Amino acid sequence: MDHRLDLEMAISREEFLRLLPGAAGSFTEGEEGLFRGVEGAGRWSIRLVPLADLRLGSVVLPRHRVEVRLTGCPAETAEAFLARLLRGFMRGGG
Numbered sequence: 001m002d003h004r005l006d007l008e009m010a011i012s013r014e015e016f017l018r019l020l021p022g023a024a025g026s027f028t029e030g031e032e033g034l035f036r037g038v039e040g041a042g043r044w045s046i047r048l049v050p051l052a053d054l055r056l057g058s059v060v061l062p063r064h065r066v067e068v069r070l071t072g073c074p075a076e077t078a079e080a081f082l083a084r085l086l087r088g089f090m091r092g093g094g
Helices: 013-024 075-088
Strands: 003-009 034-039 042-056 059-071
Touching (some): 013 059, 013 075, 034 075
Antiparallel strands (some): 003 059, 034 042
């Protein structure tokens, strides 16, 4: 079964690459902005698409659209992967 999730993240490419292994496990990098890996019996791909920076006064935040695709994964495997991916990119505040 195929699953998809499209997100918009205020994150630089460097920070995304730093966090990706902890969030998704091992992966290979293909063409610019495309990352692939295996999850159970299925496969996942994530495409990182640059967006215009978000400007809030003097604060500038880099942004990317993150397109997540899972193919050949049962629903419970895909849900677990997506939950782990989202947790891996959460930032604490306080």
